[in-house]
Amino acid sequence: MDWQIDADGKLTLRVANRTLFEHSPQAPAVFVGRGVETVEMYRGNFDISDYVEERVALRDARLTQNADGSARIELARHADTPAELVITAQRTANGVHLALSGDASLNRLWWRVPAQADEHVWGCGEQMSYFDLRGRHFPLWTSEPGVGRDKSTHLTWQADVTSKSGGDYYHTNYPQPTFVSSQKYCLHAQTTAYADFDFRHDGWHELQFWAVPERLEFIVADDFVTLVERISMRFGRQPTLPDWVMNGAILGLKNGRDHAQEIFEASRAAGVAVSGLWCEDWAGIRQTSFGKRLFWDWRWNDTRYPGHAEWLAQLKQDGVRFLGYVNPYLCNDGTLYQEALAADYLAKHADGSQYLVDFGEFDCGVVDFTNPAAARWFEERVIRGEMLDRGLDGWMADFGEYLPTDLVLANGVDAMLMHNAWPTLWAEVNARAIAAAGRTGDALFFMRAGYTGVQAHCPLLWAGDQSVDFTRHDGLQTVICGALSSGLLGNAYHHSDIGGYTSLFGNVRTPELFQRWAEMAAFTPVMRTHEGNRPAENFQFWQDADVLAHFARMTRLFVALKPYVQGLIDEAAARGLPLQRPLFLHYEHDAATYAIQDQYLYGRDLLVAPVHAAGATQWSAYLPSGDAWTHLWSGVEYEGGQRVTVDAPLGEPPVFVRRGATNTAHWLDLVKAL
């Protein structure tokens, strides 16, 4: 940590040859002020605007270097005005921490980080549209991701005008105020306030916060792999993925026991490797205009799933796990809501009255996880009592993004600050319930919502609700972007709904989409199908013998990968490396890899370039330089450092094996045996 201040008052912080702070009275790095925000939520879609009343440069910097190596920087408007922000800088093992404390009247802070013109940046949570963040700004606020997410598409426009749900490129269930720079440092802001990271400027990145962050943390490393290891260490190693998920696909079925049993049997008969049945409708359903929705009263529905104990026992004998669904809300026409209300476990209006959130033609209470008794009740009474003890081996832990900003919580903290904190609280509730039951590493839950710290608790992300299509901003390819961005920040395990989820305005799933998605999913740690929001209108894999056979083959490929993937899981546990990795992670010398977001390395040895367009029979992929790559299906070897085009018929996802992989021959044999 090297602080320098020159005669003109230019103050710089350099750490391991990187300039991490640069300030002068002429080019100040920090601006403070006040703003008045307007936040409107409609079913998880937020319309947020800001009226910035003041934004003032803090031009005067006063540096004090202490004997213990720390430094104190006081920032003021002018030499003769009092300091409005104090930075306490402390060297850490792999970087530096800048603790911030600001004047109480400030609710806006803008911080410039020196940038290089050709710098790339990645991260900011799970980003679905852009992996390389440079050239755009990213509001960081957990929300619905949007339907279409592209203002130039008719689908997005229809979603916008009918339900304000079209979304845009930056909308995500899982934002995080953390980015990785191609200068090989990571910057993390410790705050849950609304933030907006702006990477549009040539000379600096500008980070905006709607509260003074507790701390800015810089982590540096000499190479990207080490940097990612250190990032994972910072946010906490992810719980290990249960072994059983690699035994086959988890079939998503939501039409009661008979349906589930029937599809399961038909699938097995067709050669599908099945590891679990995921029946999200285990608690019952309700019909809305969006489609069939679940009944948010988290108790086994004996009408829809009769004879549950006997059935689950039978599934277990078949080597098949049973998964359900839960989220942190309770519908006000359910029994758990009444229990929670009576016990005072729900968030309230400022006047103390009950707060109900509109989730789309039904209303729910919000279990107040800031009240330890309420969290414990949800863990013990709901997750343990109604789910784990009733035989569930896992569930989708849905939502977490909807915390309204005008409700009142038990901990007394402004809901504007708790909104982003909610997904991690929700992950903790799930993780604690599983831990209390001694099921960590065996029971599985997966989340779409996230924020700083979710890594340490949630064993598996899922990519949220893609549209059932190949579109640029809401289709298959967005899942790759989500895996790569979240993976850099310590989320080793990622998966998605095979075939996508959202079908609206006549947009329906094709057999081809399902197949291309399954081909990609085979090269992720979890294969899981979903019937979608409107099952009856959309293609399901069991409806076509060819598709079923293709799917069966992909599940066999998935199972065949298990030994390799087990190695990746061990690596994730030991080092925090994600299973799906951006190409540059292992090829940092090859700048052509820095912005690639539709391919990934699956571990060190496989390069996966999923087909993400309809009608493709060939596919082009970039192979990083410095290695040679063998096309998995043809056995043809290509030198890296070039873009190649290979045949990519259905059933042959473009995958390349690295020369020098311990078992190239094994891979080629493997696919022949499928």
Add this chain to the structure above:
Amino acid sequence: MDWQIDADGKLTLRVANRTLFEHSPQAPAVFVGRGVETVEMYRGNFDISDYVEERVALRDARLTQNADGSARIELARHADTPAELVITAQRTANGVHLALSGDASLNRLWWRVPAQADEHVWGCGEQMSYFDLRGRHFPLWTSEPGVGRDKSTHLTWQADVTSKSGGDYYHTNYPQPTFVSSQKYCLHAQTTAYADFDFRHDGWHELQFWAVPERLEFIVADDFVTLVERISMRFGRQPTLPDWVMNGAILGLKNGRDHAQEIFEASRAAGVAVSGLWCEDWAGIRQTSFGKRLFWDWRWNDTRYPGHAEWLAQLKQDGVRFLGYVNPYLCNDGTLYQEALAADYLAKHADGSQYLVDFGEFDCGVVDFTNPAAARWFEERVIRGEMLDRGLDGWMADFGEYLPTDLVLANGVDAMLMHNAWPTLWAEVNARAIAAAGRTGDALFFMRAGYTGVQAHCPLLWAGDQSVDFTRHDGLQTVICGALSSGLLGNAYHHSDIGGYTSLFGNVRTPELFQRWAEMAAFTPVMRTHEGNRPAENFQFWQDADVLAHFARMTRLFVALKPYVQGLIDEAAARGLPLQRPLFLHYEHDAATYAIQDQYLYGRDLLVAPVHAAGATQWSAYLPSGDAWTHLWSGVEYEGGQRVTVDAPLGEPPVFVRRGATNTAHWLDLVKAL
């Protein structure tokens, strides 16, 4: 002018019982700073964004009152920092002028005007969507108005995605940084900089400027009529409308001489009163994907209009004037462009190379009106030489909104500051050319673009390019809003394309739309038809005998109104009152009239409530209190202060005659004789 500063540093300016400035260190009125704008233009549609680097309150105010009654206010950040803005306040006959001078480093200024919670505001130029501006903000930048202008409509979305042209509620050809408050004052900002007037706050209006304005001018009056008179005086009385326009409709025809002559004869034969033929294609055409466009080389096209002298003489004998079309651009495949280029009369790139503007599949040079020689050339060589001297009696003086912000002008002023100034320069060029020919008050030009000062030069506004429909933000009713808002600011004469203009994406004109529009136009000073941008796909009035008869009847009604309208024109000349007036202008005691924007008083005696929906057979109108109103067609009298519903079949536009009008009986007789 009463300046007060109290012990706590609260500074107020009161003029005739209105608080026009209120400032304290805790609630500062003025903020200054710097911003970096991004301005992208695509065919007159601007995408403008701002990066505000600093916005600093000037909390310290130092008042000096001079012996001559003027005052000087120095505004600084703090008591011990230098003044960054100096206000010199001077009492005027009917208000106060605040001259501003700011530090040269400032390019952003925000100014708060004290507001009352229930205050209404109007004006800001010609606003097409909202007459009462309260509750919204209004960027003030002359531009294309947009197609659809409503992000919730499919038409707007299609315009946006195909050509960035959908627009929004505030887009207008004619903005002006001037508003009228229901506190009976007018605030005008003397500047041509980009501005944004924000009326969303309860306690203040916030005016944003991208340069320190030269002056803020307040005009006060005890009643609205006097206020409007004073506003008109401030901006200059409008030239008087030629008498001949009241002799009938001006027929807009754009398919050559034979077509014009044929439609003219058919119209006359059907009883249509015709005052002129407006052949915008007089200079020739070109075909583009938008539709037929004109050939922007402003010379008589003998192929399209052969035998022009003989034909115009014959029209003159028939009592019919001939009108053409011109705009301030020259297509680079025309001869005038070459002349102007050779004489160095065109605006340039910063590097001195020729600057061409894309107008939609053809490119044009911009005649640089800041070069007096270029302006004179356009006046003498083009308008006088090619138009007036060739027999034209008038023209649409189109455009004025497209000045790109990155070109270089002869006067050396930043194009960001000249952009808004352009429409008025363009009006002056037209007015001077007409004056030099001694044709003022006889030759007519009409404009859609405008800005401060256009009033003094342009004798007639036209409402721009409505869509051929009844939509809320781009249809018939927007014309009323345009007339009312611009009328308050000294534009007495307003009219529109009967039947609308823009037909895109399958949106086409219906016979009913044409008829409802003609019914409204009869109660405006000019009736003029337009074939629209795609004549062949749209209904034309001569294509249906019933419509033609209806149109003929409306033109006869229009002519019958001539004596009354002549009185209004005299009133406009003497007092600056617009012909079309908001109800509150004469009924300020009736607050229910303050936000009405789909009705108007036509002079003092007629209330017009145009039908602006398809399929209507009845129509409801609000009648202001304090008068009784006789329905023109039924003769039924209603007391004011209520909303009434009347029959409104085609041919009977809802119009009411004020009791006490000198000639109520005359009106009723008049319509019977039609």
